[in-house]
Amino acid sequence: MAIMSRKNSVKGILYLVRSVPKRYASVESKTQVWISLHTDSRGAANAKADAVWQQQVAAWEAKLAGDTTDAEALFESARELAAARGFKYVRADKVVDLPIEQLLERIEAIGGKRQKPDVQEARALLGTVDAPEFTLSKALEAYWGLAKDKTFGKDADQLRKWKNPRKLAIRSLIEVIGDKPLSSITRDDLLDFRDSLMERIETGAIMPSTANKQLTHLGGIFSTVNEKKRLDLDLSVTGLKFKEGDKIPRPPFSDDWIRDKLLAPGALDGLNIEARTILLVMINTGARPSEIANLSADRIRLSDNVPHISIEPDGREVKSAYARRKIPLTGVSLEAMRACPNGFPRYAGKSSLSAAVNKFLRENGLMETEQHVMYSLRHSFEDRMLAAGIDDRIRRDVFGHRLDRERYGGGASLEYTLELLSAIAI
Template identity: 25%
Template sequence: MAFMAQPWKHPSGIYYIRRRIPDDIKPILARGDFYKVSLQTRVPAEAKTRFAAEWSNSDQLFDTARVQLRDGVQLSAKDAVQLAARWAYRERDAMEQTGNFSSWLVDHGSRFEPLGGTIDGRRGVNALLEDPLWLLFLETVIADELPRYNQPPAPKDSAAFRPMLEAFAAQAQHLSKMAFDRSEHDHVTPLHAPAVAPLSFEAQRNAAPLLSRFFEDWKTYVLKIGSNGRDVTKRVAEYGGTIKVFIELYGDHPLTSVTRMTASAFGSDLLRMPTGGAGRRALTARQLIAKAEAEGLPTLSRLTVKNRLMALSALLSHAVRLGIVTENAVTASGVTGELSKAASKAGRTAPRKHYTRPELRQIFSSPVFQRTWTPPRASFGEAWYWIPLLLCYTGARREEIAQLKADEIQCSEEGVWYLDLLSTPDEDGDEDDQRTLKTAGSHRKIPLHPDLIELGFLQYAERLPQTGPLFPSLEANHAGYYGHNFGKRWSAYLKSVAQLDTRVRPSHGFRHTFITLCREQGVPEELRDALTGHDNGAVSRKYGERALLPQLLEQLNKLPSIAREAGLLPVAAT
């Protein structure tokens, strides 16, 4: 797992970006080993936001340094004049705010004079540059100014350095002249300096990039500072698909052309996109919409469209932080909020998400659990039998079960057998689990229901190499999900073999079913959350320690014996 870059906290409490300078550009940056800039805040949340922008700035600085090493300094004579003018305006503001004009004047004891006295223009500039003290002062000013604009130091022997010296010397003269006027009570005569205008590299940088280009930059940034784990990779791939659809619908335009109206129109068009269908990969977004309308195909739900819009929103938020656009058109349009409200309203009458007891009996009395069925294609070994049972009796996510190791079936000091689960999200999302803590490395312990033990689960686990996987026949897909291929075949099995006619999601439906059964049996919410891995912000995360496993097992024992109802175990004598 790659290191996740974070703001660095100085002992003073101020956060900084502290980044190692690549070896190839150290000679031109002359900053030592690290690039370090204050984020000017002690608030962690603010530091993270500013950190993202400063990281991008440092990327630009490093890229500029490489160009200058390869091609020489790129600053033009116009840039030199503009840099000097910006510096002069800041010095003027400071002078007028403090009223200290004498620092820019020559003190002759009985009177003050501007720099060079009456000498002005080229002669005055040359006079300043021939003075060793003034030359050192101007060199220091230039060295301080360039980093303000993410420009590396300009070598003194470069073609760009002499024009900068002359431009700053000329502005130093104008500042001194203005200081003299102010000391003589003339507060009207302005500073003689050109108006602020974009620098050549700013004009190039501020030209809004095309959406496709900016997505590639955003992807590089996210993968660089993120964990590079499968969750980040999956999110980047999903966002890329949405951006591809956007470009197919509206073209690859600059970010600045993405308006509130565009965001709203995108949401409307996504609602017309079909949810699936053979041959869809060969069709463009417009063709898919036409196909859906012509054939009456089911289209994306409001909640799905809202989630798709978050891809565009993420890019625009990043662009706002970098100063490329002034607002996030998706959030400003209110389209995601409207979709959320509509989805919430529709959800009041939405189809159920859990299996009914008759459906559970139909599933677990089907051929795979009677050991009378052989898969026609992929053979996943005992995963066919145990994964659905474990999902039903634990409420865990499919991937949490699929990635289990044999030695993660453990027994507590009190004699309670349990699963030591590594909490992780499912590949197909967990949209209903808004409170779920999905942090890699977060463990929870779920007691094994007595039915699983009676069915022989412990004996199955004990026969396996203890350092290996619990389901050796499962292989991770390209994104690293062990349950992906099984989930596809399980869905097909339920339809074609178990003859189950339901809209409940094949694997995730067990999770909803477990929660529903817990509610029906009066399992306290905090204990239910501890079993399912929810974090409600209260005390549920304190549960699941080994000392509390007996209490969790007591709650599990309240649940109905699905295995007995399906005929997998004998009905207990009354």
């Protein structure tokens, strides 16, 4: 059957193909494709006909999709048409470099009628359909849909936090080189961007680690869009990163500061009940503020034999596989949690908690030094566990940290962990 070039004619063929009963299609349609099977044996032809027929239908559908002015759809249809003919779509500048035998195979596979080659097939097999242009801003929009595997399980706030640094990276690059198409970005453009980051590092506006994160995000966006949209571009950021100095960890609050300042009568009264509770729960659990803020009522188990919180995925992802854990409630943390047994609706799924607490602590003279933040309570708890000689495996399990060896068994029981943590509770 000759392939018709007009859109309506091809639509008509596809309609007939789909409407012919299977028992007729298996005879009539397969007979029509015998001529392309290079055999005069009916049995041999029938054995191959199904695959060839499906290939033919795929080619027709790809042609229909190619009858469009949309560059992305046109490029995709060219890829599909090439695949239906048994070839990978390759750009014209690379087709000409193919071994002569492979080039001839492509030319011979181009269909047509009356000695005239089919234009769509020729463009698909010889790689003359231009890849769609993605400017930096358009590439970012495409990236959100292409990287869904990286956002699965994130709640709205986590998704916002994941997107924002990537938006910043693209915006920063656009400020330096403009909203250029990816195909026009050169190594010099990327070096210019690196120079701009270097200037900001030298003025103290950003740290090397911050600059490196921007480069990492750009590399991730480029590679994902390039690969999944089959653009075949060279957009590597390899070799552009900066050497990072030693990280300065946040200092822990001293036990005396916690007891005498943070827990002084009335010291935290200016905080709303949910923020105050989360801060107090951190003291003897070492849990992250966001982990506590997103606890649902069924994860706060005050009436169990061992009162505890259970940190699990609950409409949002946890930081890592090791972050799923149960932590006994002791001391002021247990007492505080009784005020919010149903969770923290004011802060669940939001990012305003740490900023609000840090601001309150600074304005009320409750920060031990300028380097201290709310998160420093997590470091304080770890120091107390270390000073008490608590086993490394238990410390890592309580903190939700990765173990530097294979993890055997189920770890310490909740009862035994309670016993250990009660001894260091404030």
